[in-house]
Amino acid sequence: MIDKSLFTFDSVRSRLGLLAALAFAQALCVVAQAYGLTLGLVEVWRQHSLSAIVVPLAIFLGAYLVRQLCDVGKARVANRYGERIIAQLRPELQRKVFTLGPSALADRGTGSTVTMLIDGLDQVKDYIEILLPRMMDMTFIPLIVLVFVWTQDWVSGVVLLAMFPLLIFFMVILGMAARDRSNKQYAQFRILNSKFVDSILGLPTLKMLGVADDYEDEIYSVSERFRKRTISVITVAMTSTFALDFFATLGIAIMAVFLGVRLVDGTIDLMPSMFALILAPEYFLPIRQFGENYHATLNGKNALHDAMTFLDTPEPPQDDTLEWDGWNEDSxxxxxxxxxxxxxxxxxxxxxxxxxxxxxxxxxxxxxxxxxxxxxxxxxxxxxxxxxxxxxxxxxxxxxxxxxxxxxxxxxxxxxxxxxxxxxxxxxxxxxxxxxxxxxxxxxxxxxxxxxxFSGTIADNIRFYEPDASREAVGRAAHEAGLDSWLSQLPEGLDTLIGEGNRGISGGQAQRIALARVLVDQSREVxxxxxxxxxxxxxxxxxxxxxxxxxxxxxxxxxxxxxxxxxxxxxxxxxxxxxxxxxxxxxxxxxxxxxxxxxxxxxxxxxxxxxxxx
The missing domain is CATH 3.40.50.300 (P-loop containing nucleotide triphosphate hydrolases)
Structure with a gap:
């Protein structure tokens, strides 16, 4: 579930430290909440007056409120850090795309690149927001809960401690199976995106060649393969969830049996036994949440790995040292x-x-x-x-x-x-x-x-490579590119909106817009x-x-x-x-x-x- 590249980002250690502090505080709140609830139930069982449960109820409600505030704090810290990482990754990936050039983009596929830059980064954000708090929860909450359970009843502590490695074992085994299937699913997802984007962009050509129906069958086939991969991942995820819930429930049941027998025998009091029993579900909760979120964040982990692998792609050699004034008649x-x-x-x-x-x-x-x-x-x-x-x-x-x-x-x-x-x-x-x-x-x-x-006005498309080009420069370039007759027929002229991917314009008009882009910048002699x-x-x-x-x-x-x-x-x-x-x-x-x-x-x-x- 954890991608090591996550720990290479800026300020990750400080964010983990803050999340660790909140998780530690939340663990203490869990203990205080269980203590208040136990104390109140014991007072009710002993048929004491209503005033006797005021303090336990206040402890319970106060701990519950602070616990929820810790949850909100962890979510906010993780959310802001996720947004910060995405804000850092997106321009780096875009720069890498332009640095590697169109050949690399063609090798990777338009759909795959779009998936990485849009859907992939959204999945990375979800991955960061879920993973970091869950890591800290699983690190601190079970440990602190176990310490307090052990102080109340060492037998219950042994039961909980014995069940933890068993849960980890099954989570690792099923997690490895889910990881392999999720990797295949994500690869199929990239293929599906590439096929879909390419088919949309090439739809006029497919129709012209009369093979649109054949390509429709290909899209259906790819979609079916992705569906089967997804069902396979869901199957493992449900099995994993069942296994974790089963063994957690089994551990609590074993602990309850031991406590019940000893409570009847009179070898343990009601207060410590109930306190330990109420804490038991909280002991298993972080690892259950971690296991459930493992499957929910696998795509995010794969997307992060894909993005980091792309960023690590060796860049072609580039020479910035040459001093050259441009091409002339003697060049x-x-x-x-x-x-x-x-x-x-x-x-x-x-x-x-x-x-x-x-x-x-x-x-x-x-x-x-x-x-x-x-x-x-x-x-x-x-x-x-x-x-x-x-x-x-x-x-x-x-x-x-x-x-x-x-x-x-x-x-x-x-x-x-x-x-x-x-x-x-x-x-x-x-x-x-x-x-x-x-x-x-x-x-x-x-x-x-x-x-x-691109989607926008004709003027915006012409000044795409020169965003600061004046209106006069754009008009001159459009004139030299032979766009005047077409623009004169448009009520908005250069301010007319056109669609992405040459939608709404002819091939000749698209070529003239490309020419106008070149003509806006007069410094290009080649x-x-x-x-x-x-x-x-x-x-x-x-x-x-x-x-x-x-x-x-x-x-x-x-x-x-x-x-x-x-x-x-x-x-x-x-x-x-x-x-x-x-x-x-x-x-x-x-x-x-x-x-x-x-x-x-x-x-x-x-x-x-x-x-x-x-």
Whole structure:
């Protein structure tokens, strides 16, 4: 039940000390309450006057009141400390998500990450609020109660002392079974969340492909597995509760029999026997509550372990030392013999990925056409092999290739999302080990093929990466991104509310909002596009292209695409095949040379180029 990482938090010892003091005071109140009740019952049994029970009744009520105040105090201390821990954990987890970057987020799964940050932290809070007071109760109350019982009747003390290890034994045995089943249940819960969130986000695509019904069956199957896991945990929890209650009741019954026999024999008085008997249930109460709450807080323990494991994920190397003023017409980037391979196991953030990109990292998605091929790569099968490229000045570079060729992977490496295993990188004569370099990332803008919009106004979405951007800057960016005609049709204009996940807007409008986000910040001279028009129809793509082309001026543009019509507008084309550069150069030099580019054009249809070049 106890996760050791809980004791690494700030001020946990002082909070435990305060809870221990309250638990000790509550234990004394339990004894005083039992004493007052016993004394009052004995006075009634002896048929004394009503005034004789005033003092015992006052003791009982006073102890009861203080006991309840101690309960309230423990709950308040634990609640405030739980809120403090969550307030500390949430920003740390969010920072970790951005530091690890979108590749780690894709490996873990959107649903699983959302579960950890929202439901998981709520469960952690409940875990802290319940666990800490129960720990202190079980530490002090049984011990103090046992001491007072022993002073009244050593036989009863022996019975209680003998039953305690038996209760602990069964609680440990059943707790281990519950822990294993709860771990499986929590893992299934994460799978269910991932499936559900992914299905909601991908519902339009599923409907378009005609597989929504099949995915419905998959959701049902995952839900059933989670239900069975939950029933399994509940079964063990009920068995555990029964065992604890049974042995606690058995212990009290044995103690009552011994007391009754000796009371009849006259070897013990009524006062000590009744006092010991009334204290007996209080002796077992903390461990029974601890056992019951063990099952109620297992998800919280698992969530805490999940969060701490995520925080312990090794962060990718990041260089903050480079001094670089940005890209200009004389800048040069040289890449030689670069290799990149995905880890063999990519789960729960166990992979080194790029991050620290406050600008566009959250938008990067791995559910593109390269993703399926790249995700299956292993260290023995490189996703990128022996990549050698040279970019100079304000040129436009197209990265083309078949699906799975490694286009998106190369874009991820250039953005610093993924760290290459080997290779030589030089930026304006400065040697880099990778692209996860703060100075480089401050000057790049990344636009994925499926940009994300958040619930809020259009203006808020445009200034998402520049929250302090003025209204004029937002309006200028919207104008340059070609949003004017759409905004003119909206009564609220830039103040129009749009839904999360591009709800209520078209794919082309979402792409233009993503462009406007880039344009709000004029300091980014390097534009990385990962097939931004892949999911658009040809008319929308053509309109967006007319907006994009002027914006590409005076920028280094790296454009991953499999739409060949872009070749007429770029200065350099790089052809990828199975993670290798098989051809590179100017389109005018490569087209018609009989190389891999011509083969790709013939396969995809060469009329695309001529039609758009006119």
């Amino acid at each position: 040069e980037l040289t890449i030689s013999a670069l290799d990149f391979a995905y880890p063999k196991t990519k789960a729960d953030g166990d992979t080194s990925v790029g991050g620290g990109v406050a600008m566009k990292a959250v938008e990067q998605q791995r559910d593109d056409e390269d993703g399926a091929a790249d995700a299956s790569s292993t260290p023995t099968t490189n996703a990128l092999t022996d990549i050698s490229l040279r970019f100079h000045g304000y040129e436009k570079v197209a990265i083309i290739g078949r699906s799975g060729a490694g286009k998106s992977t190369l874009a991820n490496v250039l953005a610093g999302f993924d760290i290459p295993q080997s290779g030589r990188i030089e930026l304006d004569g400065r040697r880099l080990e990778h692209f996860n370099v703060t100075a480089w990332q401050r000057h790049i803008a990344y636009i994925p093929q499926t940009p994300y919009t 534009l990385l596009f990962d097939e931004p028009t892949a999911h658009l129809d040809i008319e929308t793509e053509y309109e967006l292209k007319q907006t994009l082309l002027p914006l590409m001026e005076r920028h280094l543009v790296v454009f991953a695409t499999h739409r060949l019509h872009w070749l007429a507008d770029v200065d350099q084309v790089v052809v990828l095949d199975q993670g290798k550069v098989v051809q590179a150069g100017r389109p005018t030099e490569l087209i018609g040379a009989g190389g891999p580019l011509d083969a790709l054009i013939n396969q995809m249809g060469g009329n695309q180029i001529d039609g758009y070049a006119q």
